[in-house]
Amino acid sequence: MPLGHRRESLRSLAMELTPNLVPLSRLVGTWAGDGSGGYPTISPFTYHEEITFAFVGKPFLVYTQRTRGADGTPMHMESGYLRHTGDGHLELVLALPTGQVELAEGSLDADADTLTLELDARVWSTSTAKDVSATRRTYRLSGDTLDTVLDMEAVGESMSRHLESRLVRQG
Numbered sequence: 443m444p445l446g447h448r449r450e451s452l453r454s455l456a457m458e459l460t461p462n463l464v465p466l467s468r469l470v471g472t473w474a475g476d477g478s479g480g481y482p483t484i485s486p487f488t489y490h491e492e493i494t495f496a497f498v499g500k501p502f503l504v505y506t507q508r509t510r511g512a513d514g515t516p517m518h519m520e521s522g523y524l525r526h527t528g529d530g531h532l533e534l535v536l537a538l539p540t541g542q543v544e545l546a547e548g549s550l551d552a553d554a555d556t557l558t559l560e561l562d563a564r565v566w567s568t569s570t571a572k573d574v575s576a577t578r579r580t581y582r583l584s585g586d587t588l589d590t591v592l593d594m595e596a597v598g599e600s601m602s603r604h605l606e607s608r609l610v611r612q613g
């Protein structure tokens with residue numbers, strides 16, 4: 443989409459959003475791209491990721507994420523709700539099909555060029571799931587590029603990098 447049209451559609455989206463979500467207007471939409479992962483206990487891997495932050499007329503954004511391997515095989519997915527109190531405090535509640543739930547809280551930083559979300563989560567795992575006790579997520583949006591990072595404390599390891607991805611705005 444030409445830059446002028448995109449600015450115009452972001453402006454009209456910001457007018458529809460509930461006031462607490464206006465600082466997050468640049469994030470609303472679908473993002474896709476490639477990522478790489480690893481952990482001290484596993485072999486490195488790559489994936490394709492698609493994330494959507496959707497406004498549904500309520501004062502939160504609906505978050506959905508899907509990933510696939512290079513051959514198109516489904517990998518991890520997750521979904522939840524992103525809440526913003528309006529003053530830079532964020533809350534993200536997430537359900538994972540691997541048997542974990544994440545309760546994340548953190549901060550939103552915005553300047554003319556960059557939007558940065560930093561979230562620290564307490565994690566609960568079901569009795570048969572891999573043990574994950576905490577995650578730290580960063581989403582950094584600059585122009586039409588969204589960089590994501592996920593560190594985790596899991597399976598007896600201290601906080602270590604699991605995922606990094608670079609996504610671009612779709613549509």
Ligand code: HEM
Pocket residue numbers: 477479481483484487489491509517518519538542565572573574577592594596597604605
């Ligand atoms: C982009 C999303 C993700 C992808 C593509 C991904 C992929 C993988 C892969 C390929 C493995 C190694 C094979 C396996 O054990 O199944 C793995 C392991 C693991 N992942 Fe993820 N993962 C993602 C997100 C997450 C998240 C959000 C968490 C935690 C909240 C998580 C926690 C774990 C754990 C605990 C292991 C097992 C480590 C071990 O057994 O030593 N993953 N992940």
